[in-house]
Amino acid sequence: MTKGFNSLFLSVLLIMSVAIVFSMPIDPNAEKHFSKAENSFKNKDLKSAENSLLEALKLEPDNAVYRYILGQVQYMQDNLLEAKNNLEIVSRSRISQDKGEEYNSKLKNFKKKIRDLQSRMSTEGENKFKVYEKNKASPQKLKLAVTLYQAFRLNPGLRYKNFKLLEEITSIYESALQKSFEGTDWQKEPMLQLAFIYEISNKKDKAAEVYMRALDYVEDSNEEFIITHKFDYLNRSNKEKLLDTIEAGDFTRQDFEDLMGSNAQEISESDRKKIDDMLGDASSKLQNAGTDEERERVLEDIKAQILEKQKKGEFQLNDKLKKKLEAEGKTMEDYLKEQGL
Incomplete structure (x- = not known):
């Protein structure tokens, strides 16, 4: 394991060891899942730790501490897109006087750490864009569109510089997901990817429509929380x-x-x-x-x-x-x- 991994591992382990104190768990079953995740993490079984954290979030989806640790665990497994999804929610969380000084102090610290992680995500986004550039003549248009989505998701700067490409990949996604639009075959992850593309293309109404439809297909309260967060964020001002x-x-x-x-x-x-x-x-x-x-x-x-x-x-x-x-x-x-x- 690399020095960077070990440093991050110790940092997350320290947070987990005191998390119950400042995460303010409400559901005792969520706390049990978190304790399970902590044990798995100590044994460096990151996948089991991730699964236990997901179970905890099904019970307490608004717990920023659980979500931050989940994002870090996903980041350590090189699952940068899922890490981005969860860490982004934490980074958008607001300080709340109701939750106390210690919670708010930790939240500020989390946001700083999330910012430090963005460099690697941006680099990976650049790499994805290079893959697209190298293969853009390929007939596998859908595969190229997904690669571009990944690049734009991980590296926000790329989407500003390549705005014209958004129209191109929007059309490819829409054609591929026709059955989802018709309601005969809902493709959850691809449709949420398209909603994100709509959002960064300034097509707020179309993004909102997809998020609203996605709520009909949620399987648990954590999924519902994530999609509701995305929908609510659309209504924030520029x-x-x-x-x-x-x-x-x-x-x-x-x-x-x-x-x-x-x-x-x-x-x-x-x-x-x-x-x-x-x-x-x-x-x-x-x-x-x-x-x-x-x-x-x-x-x-x-x-x-x-x-x-x-x-x-x-x-x-x-x-x-x-x-x-x-x-x-x-x-x-x-x-x-x-x-x-």
């Missing part, structure tokens, strides 16, 4: 979603440069560091924000910094974006509002 993305560390400097319409070669190394520092600082502040007002202040601070730097000429807009704003009679501030800032 501003809230952008804040979540920054907090999770999914919004990188490159994404920021793309948003600003900047050419990479026009930004100095010094300014790049300023962007990294700004996003890192914003992420830390968001992890500690306990109210919507505090989160709003973080966003306003980012916006103020962007406008100030743009006025100073530190961010040079590319000609295409500059002409677009001039033609529409819009200011930089108008543009930022449209982008959720």
